[in-house]
Amino acid sequence: MADQAAQAWWQSAVFYQVYPRSFADSDGDGVGDLNGLAGRLDHLERLGVDAIWVNPVTVSPMADHGYDVADPRDIDPLFGGMAAFERLIAAAHARNIKVTMDVVPNHTSSQHPWFQAALAARPSTAARERYFFRDGRGPDGSLPPNNWESVFGGPAWTRVIEPDGNPGQWYLHLFDAEQPDLNWDNPEIFDDFEKTLRFWLERGVDGFRIDVAHGMAKPAGLPDAPDATVEILRHNDEDPRFNRPHVHAIHRDIRTVMDDYPEAVTVGEVWVHDNAQWAEYVRSDELHLGFNFRLTRTDFDATEIRLAVQNSLAAAALESATPTWTLSNHDVGREVTRYGGGEVGLARAKAIAMLMLALPGAVFIYNGEELGLPDVDLPDEVLQDPTWERSGRTERGRDRCRVPLPWSGDAPPFGFSTNSHTWLPMPSDWASLTVEKQSSEPDSTLSFFQHIIQLRKSRAEFDGTAIDWLSSPPDAVTFRRRGGGLVCVLNAGDRPVALPPGEVLLTSAPLVGGRLPADSAAWLA
16 A cells, blocks of 8 residues: 555554443453453454554542543553453554554543542532532522533532532532533643653553544533433533534643654544534544544435545645544444344445445544444343433433354353353354354354455555445446556445446455445445
């Protein structure tokens, strides 16, 4: 891939997202850990990924499975402690796999020493200025300071009991009550975050995924939201809780730190829909990469897919940034289920994976995607996502896409653990989906992913940083990589379509009379 030789490693990398609780358990407690991940790196090496993104493993009470951080500069014993993380970095680097980790700058755990100090302090003291403590409204301060709601459901404010034993101020938490928001107008916050970034970079970490990268800045005065009713786990660009203009000053400060480590990368979780506003996050002095989630919100429809790709490319082009592509993650349901489930859902998932890997930019694959895993319909009593309780048990949350991975055998826990009581139960019908089973089958989903990643990395046809759209039937999407010449065709209709001229490199389903069948994709040279 000659024209990419001068690019940074992350500009065309295939990242693999590891949800560590669900990847591999080494100590038999039913929860995945870092030694389990290190022991399964051969799987990722065979898959062909360039880097892993590890969801939070720092010290946490686990109210939100690690996104409530009590100590950002240490590894939780649940995952094996610091020694296990250091072993993981060394083992991954020995296989030429980069390691990026989650950092959570928007909030801390309520068990963080800072917040515990704030609870013990009086109103208007320095300890409380690190967070958003406010007096309540109403004659006795019994109403929240504003009408903001938590992303997980319910009010975004919780009232504290003061040291004198009386009800007192309220504190802001855009997520769970155990995740108080930090006040980034306080210079102590960045100073401490810089220490966290440098701590991990000096230990060999290759970059960071920045959680809620659009959320650290809050509007002055914390005004009421114009629409008090918001959808759980979603928000729009006008929501005062997120995407405030001065968040970019924070990212510029972060970039000054990252520039001291020129090989490292930052990728931001940026739930911003407007292309121009999204592009501001990937300006040359802010984030290296920003997640664009349009494909995760897109049905298996040719028009929608084409628009999602067009918008994502256009947004990145506004700042000459690298596009990012992902189909699922720990917060978004798996594509096999989203696209209809069963054989149809799997066929469509494989087709759109080919489309994603044919595009220029960085690609993120969520663990289990390479196995064709579906969402799991879990019973109420095992749900752990805080959204379940905070929504009054009306929103089932994200546990459905976090079930542990099946590695081997014919019954749960499928080699994930020696403990049958895994942190989320595994379906008994996953025997055909295990890594062991699929590794021995040339037509398996795993073999398919290994093949498409290998082609992407080895063929000159994938060169170039832009695409040209080609004419195609209304229910198909066809484009050519400008520079390399790869042609990708995706058939989202219900009838086979003719392929353009060229050598067929790969199809996600067998051709029918030389034509590409429904719910499939093809690559041509």
